Amino acid sequence: VVTRDDVEESLTATWQYVKDKEQLLEDLQSQIEETNQKISVKQSEKDYCLEYKNVGSKIEAKKIMSLEKDIQEVKDAFHRATEYYRNALKAMKEENVRLILKHMDLVKEQA
Numbered sequence: 592v593v594t595r596d597d598v599e600e601s602l603t604a605t606w607q608y609v610k611d612k613e614q615l616l617e618d619l620q621s622q623i624e625e626t627n628q629k630i631s632v633k634q635s636e637k638d639y640c641l642e643y644k645n646v647g648s649k650i651e652a653k654k655i656m657s658l659e660k661d662i663q664e665v666k667d668a669f670h671r672a673t674e675y676y677r678n679a680l681k682a683m684k685e686e687n688v689r690l691i692l693k694h695m696d697l698v699k700e701q702a
Contacts, residue, residue, distance in 0.1 A: 593697055593700065593701065595701060597697075598694065598697045598698055598701060601694060601697065602694050605687075605690045605691065605694060608687075608690070609687055612683045612687070616676075616680060616683075619672075619676045619679075622672065623669070623672065623673065623676070626665065626668070626669045626672065627669070629665050630662060630665050630666060630669065633658055633661050633662040633665060634662060636658050637655065637658045637659060637662060640654055640655045640658060641655060
């Protein structure tokens with residue numbers, strides 16, 4: 592027999608779970624923004640070096656290639672992270688819906 596207190600406790604736990612997941616999503620969004628900033632910084636460095644290269648300097652060619660590689664690595668990591676977080680968000684939403692439906696069923700049973 593499920594008591595009202597059990598349902599309330601379970602519902603409170605579910606809402607805390609949802610709140611924790613929302614905080615996680617905010618943290619992930621911050622990480623994504625930081626990654627975008629890193630990409631922007633690397634792109635600025637690359638643009639500066641390309642301008643210097645176009646003026647006639649061949650000395651910076653290695654640095655440019657390294658920066659391009661760094662930018663690509665950051666972009667690849669960003670895309671992997673974005674896909675991971677997108678999948679995590681989808682799974683979390685599905686879990687939240689499942690938990691809410693479960694609690695609604697418990698409340699209906701008590702009613």
